[in-house]
Amino acid sequence: MNISIIGGDSRIAKLAEMYAEEECNVYTYGLEKYFNYYNKIENNIEEINSKELENNLNKSKQYENIFLCNSLESAVAKSNCIISGMPFTKDNITVNAPFAKEEIKLEKLKSILFAENNNKKFFAGGIPKDYFYEKETKKLENIDLIDLLQIEELTILNAIPTVEGTIKIAIEQREETIHESNVLICGYGRIGKILCDRFSKLGANVYCVARKESDLAWIREKRYTPLIYSELPNFAGKIDIIINTVPYIVLTETQLKLFNNNVLIIDVASNPGGIDKADAQKLGLKVITALGIPGKEMPKTAGKYIKEVVDSKL
Numbered sequence: 001m002n003i004s005i006i007g008g009d010s011r012i013a014k015l016a017e018m019y020a021e022e023e024c025n026v027y028t029y030g031l032e033k034y035f036n037y038y039n040k041i042e043n044n045i046e047e048i049n050s051k052e053l054e055n056n057l058n059k060s061k062q063y064e065n066i067f068l069c070n071s072l073e074s075a076v077a078k079s080n081c082i083i084s085g086m087p088f089t090k091d092n093i094t095v096n097a098p099f100a101k102e103e104i105k106l107e108k109l110k111s112i113l114f115a116e117n118n119n120k121k122f123f124a125g126g127i128p129k130d131y132f133y134e135k136e137t138k139k140l141e142n143i144d145l146i147d148l149l150q151i152e153e154l155t156i157l158n159a160i161p162t163v164e165g166t167i168k169i170a171i172e173q174r175e176e177t178i179h180e181s182n183v184l185i186c187g188y189g190r191i192g193k194i195l196c197d198r199f200s201k202l203g204a205n206v207y208c209v210a211r212k213e214s215d216l217a218w219i220r221e222k223r224y225t226p227l228i229y230s231e232l233p234n235f236a237g238k239i240d241i242i243i244n245t246v247p248y249i250v251l252t253e254t255q256l257k258l259f260n261n262n263v264l265i266i267d268v269a270s271n272p273g274g275i276d277k278a279d280a281q282k283l284g285l286k287v288i289t290a291l292g293i294p295g296k297e298m299p300k301t302a303g304k305y306i307k308e309v310v311d312s313k314l
Contacts, residue, residue, distance in 0.1 A: 001019075001024045001025070001081075002024065002025045002026075002027065002078055002079035002080075002081070003016075003019045003024050003025070003026045003027070003079055003081050003083065004026075004027045004028075004029075004075050004076060004078050004079035004081065004082045004083070005026060005027070005028045005029075005030075005031065005075075005082075005083050005084070006028075006029050006030055006072070006075060006076070006082060006083070006084045006095060006097075006104065006109065007029070007030035007031070007084055007085050007095040007096055007097030007099075007100060007104055008030070008031070008083070008084055008085035008086070008096065008097065008099075009085060009086075009096065009098055009099075009292060009295035009296075009299070010034070010295050010296065010299035010303075011086070011294055011295045011299040011300075011302035011303040011306065012031070012083065012084075012085055012086075012295075012303065012306070013031050013034040013035070013099065013299070013303075014299045014300045014302075014303035014304075015083065015303040015306055015307050015310075016028055016031065016066055017063060017066070017303075018303060018304065018307050019307070020063040020065050020066045021063075023065065024065065025065050025067070025078075026063075026065060026066045026067065027067050027069050027074070027075050027078035027079060028066060028067065028068055028069065028075065029068075029069045029071070029072050029074070029075035029100075029104070030095065030097035030099065030100035030104050031068070031097075031099045031100070032068055032099060032100060032101045033098075033099040033100070033101065034099040035066060035068060072104060072108060072109060072112060073112050076109075076112050076113065076120075079120075080119060080120045080121065081120070081121050081123075081310070081314060082113075082120055082121065082122045082123070083123045083124070083306075083310060084096075084122070084123065084124035085097065085124060085125065086124070086125030086126070086148055086149065086158075086294075086295070086306070087125050087126040087149070087270075088124035088125055088126050088127050088128075089106060089126070089127075089128065092106070092128050093105065093106060094106060095109060106128075106131065110131065113143055119144070120143055120144070121143075121144045121146065121313065121314065122143055122144065122145050122146065123146045123148055123306075123309075123310055123313070124146075124147065124148060125147065125148040125149040126147065126148075126149045127145065127147050146310075146313055148306065148309060151309055153309065154305055154306065154309045155190055156190055157305040158294055158302060158305060159190045159191045159194050160194065160301075161293060161294040161297060161298035161301050161302050162191055162268060162293045162294055163191060163194045163195050163198055164198075164297070164298065165290070165293035165294070165296070165297035165298060166195065166243060166266055166268055166290060166293065167198060167199070167202070168297060169266055169288060169290055170241055170243075170264065170266065173264050173286075173288065174240075174241070174264055176240070177203075178199065178202040178203065178204050179202060179203030179204065180203060180204070180205070181204045181205070181240040181241060182204070182205045182207065182238050182239050182240045182241070183199045183204045183205065183206050183207065183239070183240065183241045183242075183243065184207045184208075184209065184227075184235075184239045184241070184242045184243070185199070185206065185207070185208045185209070185243050185245065186208075186209050186242065186243065186244040186245060186246050186250055186251065186274055187208075187209075187210065187244065187245035187246040187250075187269075187274070188208055188210040188212075188215040188218065188219060189245060191245045191268065192208065192210075192245045195243055195245070196208050196219070196222065196224050197222075200222075200223075200224065204241075205225070206224040206225065207224065207225040207227055207235060207239065208224050208225070208226060208227065209227040209228065209229055209231075209232065209250075210226065210227075210228070211228070211229075216228070229250065229255070232255055232258060233258055236255070236258035236259045237258065237259070237260060239259055239260075239263055240262075240263060240264065241263070241264045241265075241266070242259070242263060242264070242265045242266070242275075243265075243266045243267075243268065244265070244266070244267045244268065244269055244273060244274035244275055245268055245269050245274070246269055246274035247269040247270045247271075247272070247273065247274065248272065248274060249272060249273075249274060249275070249276050250274040250275075251274060251275050251276065252276045252279050253276065253279035253282070253283065256275075256276070256279055256280055256283055256285060257283055259285065261283075261284055261285065263285060263286075264286060264288070265280065265285060265286060265287040265288065266287075266288045266290055267287060267288070267289050267290065268290050268291070268293065270291065271291075273289060275287055277289070
């Protein structure tokens with residue numbers, strides 16, 4: 001089987017290795033800085049210039065069946081299964097490709113896919129709604145679009161490495177144990193639920209702030225302390241760690257000034273996040289914006305989860 005991979009972070013690179021280990025031919029474009037070794041480039045042996053790979057993060061062995069294509073057109077043409085990153089794009093202009101030698105424009109990829117037009121499956125996470133539409137009316141024909149961020153199973157599984165990476169950050173950034181610390185979780189969604197569970201099992205006193213009455217009831221049932229935002233003044237002074245999972249601003253200067261100056265704030269939500277960074281900086285509070293934790297901290301596990309979903313769709 002042939003697999004084409006366009007861009008992506010470390011978890012997508014690990015995914016490429018997993019398919020290579022299953023003896024698939026993997027054609028990549030936008031992972032040049034990851035695969036730092038002699039590699040077949042479309043039937044030619046060529047040495048990648050090490051100066052162009054100074055930020056290389058690869059720790060893997062060489063795979064003879066992973067090919068670095070010399071053009072985007074070639075990578076797309078090699079396979080009817082095309083996989084890109086999670087997220088697919090961060091700016092709606094370029095493909096998310098931190099290991100690429102040069103930018104991959106969304107419009108260029110779109111035009112190539114239109115030209116191909118031959119029953120391809122395209123996997124990526126968080127594709128702009130109008131990306132596969134021509135003049136906002138005609139959907140790209142013969143392309144089976146699978147948005148990985150819309151698959152509930154994957155978003156739940158993806159929350160696990162996010163939570164473990166968050167705990168790692170909390171441990172590394174503090175001089176006190178998690179045990180007996182007072183931890184405030186903002187939001188009780190997929191990530192918030194697992195965060196509450198894991199911090200509680202580590203011996204923390206867990207407070208969770210939410211808006212929905214049903215979420216507050218579940219928080220209470222789990223024996224965490226349920227809060228609504230108007231109740232923060234009664235508890236803020238004793239909080240040691242704040243972890244935000246809400247993807248819109250919920251903590252501004254009004255709330256942030258209630259916390260002590262030593263509080264550690266970790267924002268894992270997608271942009272703009274839930275913490276007003278300017279207000280926090282003005283107050284001298286430490287905020288760590290931790291995006292893309294699965295790809296940075298646990299890429300092999302995150303890649304395995306993506307592969308399971310892709311395989312099920314193939």
